[in-house]
Amino acid sequence: MSTGTAGTAARPTRPFATVSPRTRTRVPLLVTAVLLVAMFTVGSVRYEGFLSAQVGLNLLIDNGFLLVVAVGATFVVLTGGIDLSVGSMVALSTVLTAWLVESQGRPLAAVVPLVLLVGAASGALMGWIIHTFEIQPFVVTLAGMFLARGLCYTISTESVTITDPTTVALAQTRLYGPGGLFVSIPVVVALAVLVLAFVVLHHTRFGRTVYALGGNESSARLMGLPVGTTKIAVYAVSGLCSALGGLLLTLYMLSGYALHAMGMELDAIAATVIGGTLLTGGSGFVLGTALGVLVLGMIQTFVNFQGTLSSWWTRIVIGALLLVFIVLQRLMGGRRPAAG
Amino acid sequence: MVSPSTPRPPDPGGPRPRPVLEARGIHKQFAGTVALDGVALRLFPGEVHALMGENGAGKSTLIKVLTGVHPADGGTLLVDGRPQAFADPLQAQRAGISTVYQEVNLCPNLSVAENILVGREPRRFGLVDRSALRRRAAELLRELDLDLDVTAPLGSHSLAVQQLVAIARAVDVSAKVLVLDEPTSSLDREEVAQLFTLVRRLRDRGAAVLFVTHFLDQVFDLCDRVTVLRNGRLEGEYPIDRLTPMTLVQRMIGGELATLDQLSGRARREAAARTTGEPFLRARRLTRAGAIEPYDLDIHAGEVVGLAGLLGSGRTEAARLLFGADSADGGEVGIEGEKVRLRTPRHAIARGIAFCSENRKAEGLVGELTVRENIVLALQAARGWTRPLTRAKQDELARHWIETLDIRPADPEAQVRHLSGGNQQKVLLARWLLTAPRLLILDEPTRGIDIGAKAEIQKLVARLAGEGTAVLFVSAELDEVLRLSHRIAVLRDHRMVATLTNDGSVTPERILTTIATGADS
Ligand SMILES: Nc1ncnc2c1ncn2[C@@H]1O[C@H](COP(=O)(O)OP(=O)(O)OP(=O)(O)O)[C@@H](O)[C@H]1O
Ligand SMILES: [Mg+2]
Numbered sequence: 001m002s003t004g005t006a007g008t009a010a011r012p013t014r015p016f017a018t019v020s021p022r023t024r025t026r027v028p029l030l031v032t033a034v035l036l037v038a039m040f041t042v043g044s045v046r047y048e049g050f051l052s053a054q055v056g057l058n059l060l061i062d063n064g065f066l067l068v069v070a071v072g073a074t075f076v077v078l079t080g081g082i083d084l085s086v087g088s089m090v091a092l093s094t095v096l097t098a099w100l101v102e103s104q105g106r107p108l109a110a111v112v113p114l115v116l117l118v119g120a121a122s123g124a125l126m127g128w129i130i131h132t133f134e135i136q137p138f139v140v141t142l143a144g145m146f147l148a149r150g151l152c153y154t155i156s157t158e159s160v161t162i163t164d165p166t167t168v169a170l171a172q173t174r175l176y177g178p179g180g181l182f183v184s185i186p187v188v189v190a191l192a193v194l195v196l197a198f199v200v201l202h203h204t205r206f207g208r209t210v211y212a213l214g215g216n217e218s219s220a221r222l223m224g225l226p227v228g229t230t231k232i233a234v235y236a237v238s239g240l241c242s243a244l245g246g247l248l249l250t251l252y253m254l255s256g257y258a259l260h261a262m263g264m265e266l267d268a269i270a271a272t273v274i275g276g277t278l279l280t281g282g283s284g285f286v287l288g289t290a291l292g293v294l295v296l297g298m299i300q301t302f303v304n305f306q307g308t309l310s311s312w313w314t315r316i317v318i319g320a321l322l323l324v325f326i327v328l329q330r331l332m333g334g335r336r337p338a339a340g
Numbered sequence: 341m342v343s344p345s346t347p348r349p350p351d352p353g354g355p356r357p358r359p360v361l362e363a364r365g366i367h368k369q370f371a372g373t374v375a376l377d378g379v380a381l382r383l384f385p386g387e388v389h390a391l392m393g394e395n396g397a398g399k400s401t402l403i404k405v406l407t408g409v410h411p412a413d414g415g416t417l418l419v420d421g422r423p424q425a426f427a428d429p430l431q432a433q434r435a436g437i438s439t440v441y442q443e444v445n446l447c448p449n450l451s452v453a454e455n456i457l458v459g460r461e462p463r464r465f466g467l468v469d470r471s472a473l474r475r476r477a478a479e480l481l482r483e484l485d486l487d488l489d490v491t492a493p494l495g496s497h498s499l500a501v502q503q504l505v506a507i508a509r510a511v512d513v514s515a516k517v518l519v520l521d522e523p524t525s526s527l528d529r530e531e532v533a534q535l536f537t538l539v540r541r542l543r544d545r546g547a548a549v550l551f552v553t554h555f556l557d558q559v560f561d562l563c564d565r566v567t568v569l570r571n572g573r574l575e576g577e578y579p580i581d582r583l584t585p586m587t588l589v590q591r592m593i594g595g596e597l598a599t600l601d602q603l604s605g606r607a608r609r610e611a612a613a614r615t616t617g618e619p620f621l622r623a624r625r626l627t628r629a630g631a632i633e634p635y636d637l638d639i640h641a642g643e644v645v646g647l648a649g650l651l652g653s654g655r656t657e658a659a660r661l662l663f664g665a666d667s668a669d670g671g672e673v674g675i676e677g678e679k680v681r682l683r684t685p686r687h688a689i690a691r692g693i694a695f696c697s698e699n700r701k702a703e704g705l706v707g708e709l710t711v712r713e714n715i716v717l718a719l720q721a722a723r724g725w726t727r728p729l730t731r732a733k734q735d736e737l738a739r740h741w742i743e744t745l746d747i748r749p750a751d752p753e754a755q756v757r758h759l760s761g762g763n764q765q766k767v768l769l770a771r772w773l774l775t776a777p778r779l780l781i782l783d784e785p786t787r788g789i790d791i792g793a794k795a796e797i798q799k800l801v802a803r804l805a806g807e808g809t810a811v812l813f814v815s816a817e818l819d820e821v822l823r824l825s826h827r828i829a830v831l832r833d834h835r836m837v838a839t840l841t842n843d844g845s846v847t848p849e850r851i852l853t854t855i856a857t858g859a860d861s
Pocket of ligand 2: 400
């Protein structure tokens with residue numbers, strides 16, 4: 001029959017029209033990977049001591065918590081939503097952990113599940129509100145952002161330093177590999193979360209429903225997919241990841257403070273976009289998000305190595321990069337059906 | 341009127357089966373308009389049941405109420421004799437009711453295989469088994485005689501393929517009830533035949549199939565019983581052998597249908613006169629790689645040129661080049677003897693060319709805007725945004741075209757997404773007609789349009805041509821192409837293989853032979 005093959009020639013009006021749609025969704029990801037390698041090369045040429053495996057690992061050590069938060073954000077962005085509350089949720093987790101461990105003397109082993117539960121539950125609550133009352137995710141999570149940040153202050157207005165021996169020991173644990181290279185425990189946790197997220201997104205029904213939702217929500221509903229449950233679940237995942245990110249940040253900083261993680265929601269979303277996930281949802285890869293986080297970390301490293309630059313340059317470069325990637329997405333996004 | 345009061349199950353002599361699905365006294369109201377008023381429907385196992393009615397009669401709304409998309413405002417629904425109410429399509433699906441809604445509702449970003457199986461993917465150890473997924477999807481498509489790369493994203497396929505994929509998805513849910521809302525609107529004869537074979541197989545297995553279409557021959561070919569709706573009310577339920585096409589249409593429109601026959605005579609008589617002299621548009625060796633091979637085409641002022649060919653033969657692709665919707669990568673176009681380049685639709689619009697797309701959902705209407713706003717959109721764009729149309733002028737234009745095309749509801753301020761499928765198509769048509777183009781390109785303009793409105797649109801096209809508009813008419817319905825066109829260009833495998841003058845010797849069979857053999861015999 002003539003239908004199958006003949007009608008399939010895609011005819012996007014945009015540039016890159018000749019590349020297949022499958023390749024097109026991967027182009028931003030490739031660009032990010034190339035960018036990362038290029039930055040590393042340039043860095044090694046310009047700065048002494050840049051070219052070392054430990055600099056690479058330090059990227060992970062300094063950004064493990066961001067990776068976890070960005071993975072959660074990726075779930076939400078893939079459905080076409082957005083979660084602005086993640087930065088505040090991270091701060092809330094640090095404050096809650098520090099307060100429970102230090103002021104209340106609770107054991108860390110009991111505090112961790114509690115904090116994770118709080119994160120997942122508040123995410124689920126926001127998801128439920130978004131779904132049930134059909135309110136823009138941006139509005140609901142903005143409210144969540146203020147609420148969580150405010151809650152931090154009701155617990156403690158000061159920074160709470162952690163002296164609890166188990167926590168400190170955990171934070172200072174170094175896992176050594178060959179050649180004296182080392183990583184911290186948060187790195188291991190972050191990588192585990194990344195792998196888990198990859199499996200969930202690409203190999204489970206829930207994950208595929210996330211993509212379907214981002215492709216076309218009303219179609220997904222008519223196809224009989226559990227739209228409501230899935231939506232609530234992605235915000236719960238995002239909340240859970242922010243809480244976990246908060247725990248990792250507590251270990252990294254050894255303190256809980258209401259002013260931690262200011263603007264981290266934007267870093268997480270930026271990493272997601274630079275990693276090739278479409279803000280409109282339905283297309284992207286969680287492994288791309290990991291590359292995005294590394295790019296952000298790399299920019300930070302550059303600024304540190306340069307020494308003379310003020311740290312605001314990090315923000316400026318991230319902003320410029322974000323713009324470039326959003327334009328790139330636009331150019332790649334020419335998916336239009338061909339016709340008989 | 342034949343009394344429709346006591347409808348019978350399909351086999352009057354045998355034991356009376358219980359309906360698998362029965363709706364009684366269904367009411368549905370949308371802000372102001374009553375869409376359904378006391379409608380009843382019964383589906384028996386092992387029957388194909390047609391749901392008929394004009395555009396806006398309430399067919400799709402009834403289907404959506406039955407399957408949990410819209411809550412009903414009144415009435416009862418019985419499944420296997422037990423009262424049921426579905427809160428969402430998922431519940432209906434779980435109860436064994438599988439539906440293909442009117443507009444293709446799938447996810448363009450997912451692969452073909454996933455679109456067929458998402459939500460019920462085969463799993464191993466809790467994870468999606470990708471190779472089983474591909475295999476199962478390919479199997480299901482083979483039942484529709486469709487062989488394609490199931491790993492490609494759905495969005496890269498044509499509308500027809502998407503429709504078949506939607507059907508494959510619905511068929512897979514081993515359903516007691518299969519609901520198909522205008523599944524054949526973008527399919528060709530061959531695909532329709534394939535679909536019917538499949539539907540008959542399901543019916544013989546004991547499934548009930550509810551089938552909506554505007555093609556009468558398909559109803560008489562496939563269906564056992566018919567339920568007719570008119571203006572949101574139940575007109576009646578009939579066994580098919582008690583109806584003729586004529587009586588069925590009378591039931592649907594509540595009156596007589598104007599005949600179209602005088603139309604065809606005129607087009608043919610004038611065929612010779614039109615094709616002499618300087619053409620309005622002359623295309624030479626026009627081509628786009630992967631879409632259409634180089635073709636030549638002349639269209640004269642006042643002439644209707646039909647494009648015939650199977651799905652995927654390059655009909656739409658050929659037409660799009662003339663509007664700059666896709667840019668050509670070879671050949672040239674002349675308009676009234678002057679060489680022009682049509683790289684974007686703006687160039688074409690400036691030259692007086694209008695293009696009514698077949699894909700009203702993706703590249704035509706703006707659902708959130710009103711009927712009036714959608715109608716004046718193209719004219720406003722042609723005038724430029726610095727010279728806005730006055731509100732009074734807009735109202736006048738909207739009212740005129742609503743009346744001419746009988747758009748229902750006749751409310752210029754209704755949101756387009758709330759209109760029925762056929763009425764949306766009419767709005768799109770009105771948008772381009774009112775720009776009074778020199779060349780009007782119509783790509784499947786009568787898709788999903790009911791039989792009365794179809795005749796009106798055909799008459800309108802003939803009248804425009806009579807007034808000097810050049811028309812390029814693309815349609816899968818050969819009857820329609822033959823009735824309207826002065827000349828017919830036949831396409832096959834992305835190539836224009838023949839141009840026939842419609843002088844009375846051309847029949848649907850001759851066109852089909854030309855398509856099959858690649859040459860005019
Ligand atoms: N969501 C909605 N809001 C308001 N009005 C609606 C909505 N959906 C349908 N309607 C109205 O209900 C009526 C019936 O529409 P419906 O789509 O059921 O018609 P249909 O019989 O399927 O027609 P077609 O053959 O054109 O597909 C129309 O007048 C339509 O404008
Ligand atoms: Mg309909």
